[in-house]
Amino acid sequence: MSTPPKPGKRMSVRVDTALSDDLAALMRTGMTASDAVRLAVGFLAHGYRDLWTQGVYPEGVTPSRMRLTSPPYDSRPTRTD
Structure with a gap:
């Protein structure tokens, strides 16, 4: 395992088609x-x-799958009374 860059340092990542998309x-x-x-x-x-x-996975173990849940988009204006 390598160490993350220190705060304030720049990081370089090669951009492939998937990352660009x-x-x-x-x-x-x-x-x-x-x-x-x-x-x-x-x-x-x-x-x-x-x-x-939460103990679902041991520390340092990559989860095999994760999912995102999100509420439906509500475009109604919020009340400001």
């Missing part, structure tokens, strides 16, 4: 590529830590 999907929301990478890594890390903390 995935970034394009996330960037359609208006975020930058850097924002998308931070969000994706943070989201996945949160999922791993949660599974480890």
Whole structure:
């Protein structure tokens, strides 16, 4: 296992077709590529830590599958009374 870059350091990742397509999907929301990478890594890390903390998987073991659940989009305006 290698160590993560220290805060403030830059990181380099080779972009293949799959990563480019995935970034394009996330960037359609208006975020930058850097924002998308931070969000994706943070989201996945949160999922791993949660599974480890709950004892669903032993610490350091990669889950075989994970899923995302999301409420349906509600475009109704929120009340401001």
